Amino acid sequence: MSFKNYLCLEASAGSGKTFALSVRYIALLLKGNYPNKILALTFTNKAANEMLHRITTTFCNLHKDDQKGELEALCELLDMDSKQVLSLRDNMMDIFLSNELNISTFDSFFATILRQFSLNLGLMPDFNSVSNNTDLIKKEFERLLEINSMVGDIAQYLNDSDNNENNLFDKLKLLSQCKFEPFEAPCPMIDDVMQKYNELCDVALRLHNVASYNNNFDKNLKLSQIIKKPVVINYTSRNFNKVRDNVEFVSARDGFMQALKEYYLALEKYEISQISKFAKLYKKAISNVNRRENSLSFDDITNWVNELLTSDNKQDIDMLYFRLDAKIRHILIDEFQDTSIKQYEILEPLIAESVSGVGQNGLGSFFYVGDTKQSIYRFRGGQKELFDKLKADFIQIKSQSLDKNYRSDKLVVEYVNRVFKDKYLNYIDQIPNSKNDGYVKVAKFDTGKHQDKIYENIVHLYDLGVAYEDIAILCWNNKDIDEIKYFLEFKGLKISTQTTNNLIKSANVAAVVEFVKYCIFGDEIHSWAVYEILNIKKDKLELKKESSVAQTLKFIAKYLGIEPGDIDMLKLYEISSSYSDIYDFAFNISNDQTLSAKSSQNGITIMTVHKSKGLQFNYVIVVDYIGKLNNNTDKFLMEYNLDTNSWDVRLHNKIFEYLGDENYINLKNKQKSLDKDETINKIYVALTRAKHGLIILANKTPKGQHSSYFTSYYTSSNDLIEYVNLDECEIGSIQASNKKEPKEPSQVVNLEPFMKVAPQDIVANNETNSELNLASVYFGKALHYYLESIDFNDPNSKEIAQNCLYNKFGNLLEMSSLEDIKLRVDKLLACSEFLEIIKNKELYKEQDIGFNGELKRIDLLCMNEKEIHIIDYKSSTNQGDEHKIQVAHYAKILSQIYPQKTINASIIYIMSREIQILNL
Incomplete structure (x- = not known):
């Protein structure tokens, strides 16, 4: 593949897009271009960081055996032998290392533009x-x-x-x-x-x-x-x-x-x-x-830049593009199928300059890569049609396709080819690079039995040697994630979701946060949590409110001996700017939902298909759509018209069909077609995440309220609904992945470990564990959540807590169960013995205690200067002995942490008819 100055690369899933991008970037460097003359754009910080890492690693290690593929590609691209390429690399090494690579997200690039002209729009440059x-x-x-x-x-x-x-x-x-x-x-x-x-x-x-x-x-x-x-x-x-x-x-x-x-x-x-x-x-x-x-979201930044460039101030616009062209000679854009109209309008003049030949800064080049089959962001403005429009508008741009799949095993690739060959015009079969056969299975479940089917297949994979960390479950919305997570956790499986991968769950970040709380609140619990993570005990510091939060956090990290370059700590410093001071940080950081930069995996992954884009997993279980497909009840039909560069907007009313309004009929058919196309794209993304094994669980008999992406069916009005229609099959074999045995936790000096008692959910209606169903699990979690939401010292908090309860669990529990929860808690709040226990004490709900390499959670911890009282909530007296053992161990460990305090413990049985308090 010789070097083409203007190139569109169509790259299907797993075809080596990042490889092609990094090789192209390095080829530009070896042709004598300085890094600051090359602009690479992508959509996420994660993708930008991956690109930066890939380019840096490849460039610096090009002479090593593990970069052989990249070296061969560069030889072909530059029409040179390996010695010539390596010689060019060596000559450029000092320049490469002394210059910052211009690899950015769209948002960051547009923010840079906006800061230059923000005052023209009434914005401050330091937004x-x-x-x-x-x-x-x-x-x-x-x-x-x-x-x-x-x-x-x-x-x-x-x-x-x-x-x-x-x-x-x-x-x-x-x-x-x-x-x-x-x-x-x-x-x-x-x-x-x-x-x-x-x-x-x-x-x-x-x-x-x-x-x-x-x-x-x-x-x-x-x-x-x-x-x-x-x-x-x-x-x-x-x-x-x-x-x-x-x-x-x-x-x-x-x-x-x-x-x-x-x-x-x-x-x-x-x-x-x-x-x-x-x-x-x-x-x-x-x-x-x-x-x-003085703060702008990423969408705001794009909107302001677009407004700046489409305003009447022609002189400023020309000056802006003149400045940018003086700095940029070569442009590379990743995932171009996700580009929005506004992003395209901003970039189009720069692209035009690049492909026009010799500009003010010499001969330029333009390269973009993507896959319209993976366009799944139409809901937020992504226009896959722009991918082909760009080629049509600029005939200088040539097209090439990558047809080899480097991600998935042979049978997975061949199965995906069969499923989608007739779904896309001019579909190009991918050629598997893997020598392994892999595994593909399509299994059907009866309506409402998807959870059992998921569990059955997880057990099957695990029994054949697949580690839980190698399994990902993909579903279609967050509600499905919650439902599946609760069910599998009840079955005793460890689950990893977006929440469990939050930044504040990262070890070093958790240690710093706990130490901040120790410094401010002075409670030894936080000090022991730091000890559990870092195995060190440090004296608390006096934190200065006037110092910036980031500065304070950096000082603490250094004090605790945390590696300066830890990427999660860097991310923590970045988000800390949203807090007014270190006290604001200490009180509110627990609510932060930022994801860990390391995305550490601990257990079975469950995520939506949208979140899975760009990722890959050894074994993937794709679950059929659960429930009813969303019918478009919007008041308007809206689609962007690339021919007129404007929105087509019509009132959504079937009367226009009966009146023979062709424009309306065409727009409605266009929207229906685009909706179906995007659904098929989502299915394509889901099925192409698997490396070694793909399991698809399909609804056997979809109808009425129960839809399906994988089984065709007719609606009540006799309309055929079909996305992909799959038959049951099982081909290939499962490869064991060397399951790792859990590491022995390090022992804490002078402290006995917790007895290994499984977490006990609060259970409704006095059921035993063997009789539990999913509703019981939801009931227990809802009761815990409601108790956690109420401020026991503020009667007015009940109304807010009830609203929270209905919003979070209203779609999971019957109204009678929610009313039962409210009545039980009302009885608790009227119980004089309970009120006496919490009187004049600091209350810590759902309190984590770090111990023996794990965090144990106590339902309610009541503390004053002399006493600690542990409370564990239950709704059934069944398994009372296990409950006593568990709570007694909590008391024993706290007595060793706080030898100067009196330790008491109670199990409170919150039942429909009465409140029972068992003091241990």
Whole structure:
């Protein structure tokens, strides 16, 4: 493959996209280009860091055997032998090491542009980039609604459209990012269309008299009822055989249908004018928040840069692109199929300059890579059509495809080829690079039995030697994750989800956070937690409130002997800027949801297909769609039109189909087709994550409320639903992955280890463990959650806690179970013995205690200067001996940590009829 200055690389899943990008980048360096002249763009920090690491490792180690493939590719690309390539590398080494590589996310690159011209837009150059400011914008939007007396309008819109607030804000966010100008339109009057209908009734009833026919012509009907009648929606039915050729009837119906069309077109214009006003106000809310808070989300940055470059200030625009072109000669873009319209509009002039030949900075090059089969971000503005549009707009750009798969074993690759060959136009079969056969299985489950099927296949993999850490379960939404996680945890399996991989769960970060709390609160529990992680005991420090949070954290990390370059610590310093001081950090860091940079794996992974994009796993279990597919109940149909560079927006009303509105019909069919395409793309992404084994669990008999991505079926209206239709099969074999035995935990001096007692969920209705079902597990977790949410010293906290309970568990438990939880807790809060225990004590709910390499959790820890009282909640007296042993060990360990305090412990049985307290 010779070096082409302008190249589009189509790279299917696992085909070596990162390899191709890094080799291209290094080839540009070896052709004599300085690193600051090369711009590489990708979508995520993770991808940018991976690219940086890959390029650095390859460049510096090009002479080593493990970079043989990269060296051969460079020889072919540059038409040189290996000695020549290595000689060029050696000559460029000093330059490479002394210059920073220009590898960036879109967001960072656009932020750099914006800072140069921010004052032109009323923004300060030192603005903060934040991942999300949606809540602030919502509050500001609500404030503007009140100021502009539009609260009633928005309420009416939500009522009419059968939408919730989240759907509305998603729509406004999308519209605020696009050219969608507000306009005025009057609300149409219904009088004319009803007059035409009455005239039609008079003619129709005079000509014919049959009940099924007469039902169409009732002057007491409302318009919403009339448009559902056969005279509108099914004029070809035999009810109208007698009048269909009658000139007077046809004329009267044509007049009514024309009036009906004019009314609904006017209504549509009015409705769109309303949403345009909301979008304008929402955009104003974004602007206000950005300027007031001096913080911009990544979407905000893109919007501001786009506004800057599409404004009337031509001189500034030319100056900006002149500056950028002076710095950038070569552009490489990753995952181009996910590019949005606004991102494309910003980059297009730079791309045009690069592919035009010799610019102000010499001969440039342009390279982009992607795969439209993996385009799954349409919901946030991604336009896969831009991938091919770019090639069409610039004929200088040549295309190449990567057809070899370096990720998956042979049978997995061949199976994916068979499934998708007929789903994509001009699909290119991938050629497996692996010499291993691999394993593929499609198994079907009865509706509602997916959990048992998942567990059965996990056990099968484990019995054949596959470690839990090598298994990933992919599903379609977060609700599915929670449901599957609870079920598998109840079965005794260790699960890793996004939450368990949070940054604050990372060892070094957890140690620093615990030490901060030790310094501020002075409690020995935090000191022992640090000891469990780092095996050191340090005296607490006096932390200065006036110092920056990042500065304080860096000092603590150094004090604790943590490696300066730990990537999770670097990430902690980065997010610490959102806290006002170290006290704010100590009180609120526990709520942070930032993911660990290391993404450490501990147990079976469960994640959504969207989150899995760009990842790979040894064995993947893909679960069918669980539940009912979302029907589009949005008030508007909206799709971006690349031909007109504008949004096509129509009122979502089936009446336009009955009126023969071709534009509406085409737009609806386009949206339906794009929705189906994206679903197939999601399935493609899911099935291509597997390296050695792919297991697909499909619903055997989808119908009604139970849909399927893997089994075709007919709806109640006899419409065929089919994405991919898979037959049961099992081919290949499972390779053992050398399961690792758990490491022996290091023993803490003078402290006895906890007895290994399995975690006990609170159980409903006095069931034994053998009789537990998933509802019981949910009940226990909900009761714990409700108790954790209530402030025992604040009666007003109950209402907030109840709302939290309903929001989190309302879709998992029956209302009767939620009411039962409330009644049980009310009894607890009225129990004088319980109130006496917690009186005049500091209360620590769900308190973690680091010990013996693990964190143990106590339901409620009550402390004062003299006493510690341990409380463990249960809802059944079954397994009482195990409960006593577990709580007694908690008491024993705390007595060794706090020898100066009196240690008491109680098990509180929170039952429907009574509260029992067992003091140990």
